[in-house]
Amino acid sequence: MAPFSVRMPVPPVLRPIAQLPDADVYELAIRQIEAEILPGVRTPVLTYGNHFVAPTIRAKSARRTLITFRNHLQAASNVHLHGGHVPAASDGHPMDLIHPGGARLYSYPNRQQGATLWYHDHSHHTEAEHVFRGLHGAYLLEDDSERHLGLPDGEYDIPILLRDAAFDESGALVFAEPEYRTTLLANGKPSPYFPVAARKYRLRLLNVSTHRDFTLSLGGVEMTQIATDGGLLPAPVPRTTLLISPGERIEIVVDFSRHPLGTQLLLADTTGPVLRFDVVRRARDNSRVPDRLRELPALPEATxxxxxxxxxxxxxxxxxxxxxxxxxxxxxxxxxxxxxxxxxxxxxxxxxxxxxxxxxxxxxxxxxxxxxxxxxxxxxxxxxxxxxxxxxxxxxxxxxxxxxxxxxxxxxxxxxxxxxxxxxxxxxxxx
The missing domain is CATH 2.60.40.420 (Cupredoxins -  blue copper proteins)
Incomplete structure (x- = not known):
């Protein structure tokens, strides 16, 4: 297929089924479905909540998330909140499985600073294939202390899950050796385009591949890194290339107002195109990237x-x-x-x-x-x-x-x- 023939979707935000005074309550099914990854082709995938890519969970710092996962697969599964500071019973230890037909309640206290986290399968001996086939989603922990900074938010705050894939002639995913996974996906679509306004965007890049590093650039255009796995950096860092290994997250701000309408900016890996941003409209922009983001406390003495x-x-x-x-x-x-x-x-x-x-x-x-x-x-x-x-x-x-x-x-x-x-x-x- 020709690159940039499909639009990159933004994963839907999961809505709570109930709200308690101190917690949001969710349910997600773990299920195999068919999804359209390649245009016009139905591909069997594993999903959380019947979506490829899984729904984004937007949680609040200091407010608990209670989420029940129900396993409708024929194999055992489980869930790990990657980057989460959580009790052992909710950590997704590889031996703490949800067996077929079973369910498990995970409790996430969210007692940590705002950050881009993600949730994925961690079942022993099957985690790589399960994640490869679709069991991954973004978990965005929002921190009220960030609000005064004025960073881009709302529709201008976009999670982008990056990975590679391989397909057979029928369009089915092939869990092959990593060197054969030559199709690059952004939010589950191969080399898509994404229309943007001429203003600043906060882009949350997650490498959800099981084996592949991404070395990314915007053709020399400056990207301002504002955060890493655990949240905001002390100060923004200008970057022209980004190395993201599996599991890592990097948040950047890109100011598309520096480019005329009609500009097309290519986010590319060293092996090929990943995503094209098309500057298509003007929009008001009151956001900013301040010189200081979040102070880091002094390191305690190691024992x-x-x-x-x-x-x-x-x-x-x-x-x-x-x-x-x-x-x-x-x-x-x-x-x-x-x-x-x-x-x-x-x-x-x-x-x-x-x-x-x-x-x-x-x-x-x-x-x-x-x-x-x-x-x-x-x-x-x-x-x-x-x-x-x-x-x-x-x-x-x-x-x-x-x-x-x-x-x-x-x-x-x-x-x-x-x-x-x-x-x-x-x-x-x-x-």
Whole structure:
């Protein structure tokens, strides 16, 4: 199909079925349907709420979200709120499954600053294929303390979920090797266009692919990064290229008023076009990007350090994903951490020989990137993060405080083919 022949949709916002004094209540079905990804072709997909891409949940900071997921698939599933600071029972541990015909209530306190989060399947050994086939959606946590900043909002605040895909001759998705996934999707459509007004937009970019990095540019046009995984940066950062590994989020503001009506701006990856913005109309714009966004508190003193090495190896004759030389075992605790303590972890990508990329994601906590091989963090990494890209042979030091909740939580490579091969470990937060 020709690129830019379909319009990029904006995922619908999920409406609560009830509102309590301190909580919004939702329900979502997990179901297989047929969706039109390629024009005129019906493709079997897995969905939350019968939508590909899943509905966006707009939550309020300090107001709980209660959401029941009902599994209508023939396979077990579950849900992880990626970037959420939530109790262990609602974290979507890979072994906490929703079996076919079952349901599970997840409680999200939302006691964290505003940020672009996302929800996705995390069922052990099937998370990569389930996410690839459609089980992913945006969860936008809105923070009233941002309102005075004047950032673009409403219809000018757009989540854009990026991923790759492969199809067979019938139009069915093929869960093939990542190098064969050559079709790039933005909000579930291949290389779409999106009409914009000549004004500023807040674009929330989410990499929901299971394996692919995106290196994005607007043909040299400046993009102003305002936020990363855990919310607003201390100050805006001008960027002309963006690297987003699986699971990461980057928020940018693009001022389309700098371009005449009729301009077409191409958001492209190094391998091809992703999305075209068409400047088609004028609009009033009272939004702004202030010089200061959100102050970061001083880091507390760390009381422990840990070494974490990601890599591939063999267990007997079986190739496995490993953390510190061991594959995931749900019956083993790899790190015991006292509630409320602060730790520094050095995460190393040990796959130098084969030049395999990895990234690192922690459940429960946001962390701060301290350095990369002793050098300062990359541009846009100075805020709170939960997922970080690590090149072969590189070491990244991060610092986190493990507060509020006890229980079992995961840390793993978020290239999901790697995690489901065993590149996961388990921490237990204790009193």
């Amino acid at each position: 422990a350090t840990r070494e974490v090495v990601l890599g591939f190896g063999f267990v007997g004759d079986v190739p496995m994903g490993l953390i510190n030389g061991r594959p995931f075992d749900p019956n083993r605790i790899d790190a015991k951490i006292k509630l409320g303590t602060t730790e520094i972890w050095r995460i190393t990508n040990g796959d130098v020989q084969y030049q395999v990329p990895h990234n690192f994601h922690t459940h429960l906590v946001q962390f701060r990137v301290l350095d990369r091989d002793g050098n300062p963090p990359l541009p846009g990494e100075t805020g709170r993060k939960d997922t970080v890209h690590i090149r072969p042979g590189e070491s990244v030091r991060v610092q986190a405080t493990f507060g509020d909740y006890t229980g079992r939580f995961m840390y793993h490579c978020h290239l999901l083919e790697h995690s489901q091969m065993g590149m996961m470990a388990q921490m237990e937060i204790t009193r």
